Amino acid sequence: MDEQDWRRFIAAYHHAHPGITEQLFTLADTSPYAWLAEPLHGIEGTVLDLACGSAPTRAELPDADWIGIDLSAAELAEAARQGRKPLVRARADALPTASVSVAAVCAAMCLPVVTPLPRVLGEIRRVLRPGGRLAALVPSQTGLSPSGMLGWLRVMAALRAVRQPWPNPQARDGLAALLRDAGFRVRSDERRVFTLAIGSADAADLLPDALYLPGLTPRRAEAAKRSLARWAAPGRRLELPLRRVVADLPAEQPAQEPI
């Protein structure tokens, strides 16, 4: 899938499923958004929530000078419906934000999907002040137990899918290295395995909608929902490994070489 096709797909996907990531994460044993927000508490200055979606991190940073930015009007409408603001509709690779004006960027579940990634990282660097912080949450490919792996095999078999076609797969477990190459100082790079409670048909219903599967037809999605509803049961758990990377810009720009 080329970049144009991906952009068309992701725009249509979030138009059809606003707030889906937040809904899925309500099934988690503890809030991944609270974990992401921890290193941003007490930061003085603007916190920019990049690709904020329905803006679930707003509630985790109640005292912050927060602003949410996303490309999807439907996602922003969902955020507004929940009273989360201010919100701006814009692309992550062309932020309508002054240079060196932001104390921190919060990036929940977005760096593997925003394109083109090098320009997005350049924009994050541009808007952050020296010493500014990036806290990012991304899916991790590692950390599943054998039974956790079986759970996902069951889900993907119902969907007749093998994997999600992330445009930036390197921005998952390789995110820390990417950020170092982009000039950040990585303070921490941690993985945590959350568990989603798939205790009812309603919970199982979220799974086909919450995955980026461009080839998924409505008919196949409905069949998968029926199959997963039969699999759902009290005590059924699905592991969800996530990675949190916290990185700072250097406090001072490196000295320029004399000409």
Ligand SMILES: C[S@@+](CC[C@H](N)C(=O)[O-])C[C@H]1O[C@@H](n2cnc3c(N)ncnc32)[C@H](O)[C@@H]1O
């Ligand atoms: C997986 S969702 C995460 C939403 C939210 N941060 C959360 O964790 O619930 C990815 C978000 O990225 C947004 N997005 C995708 N490409 C974008 C782009 N180029 N610029 C801005 N937002 C984008 C989508 O509209 C969507 O809201």
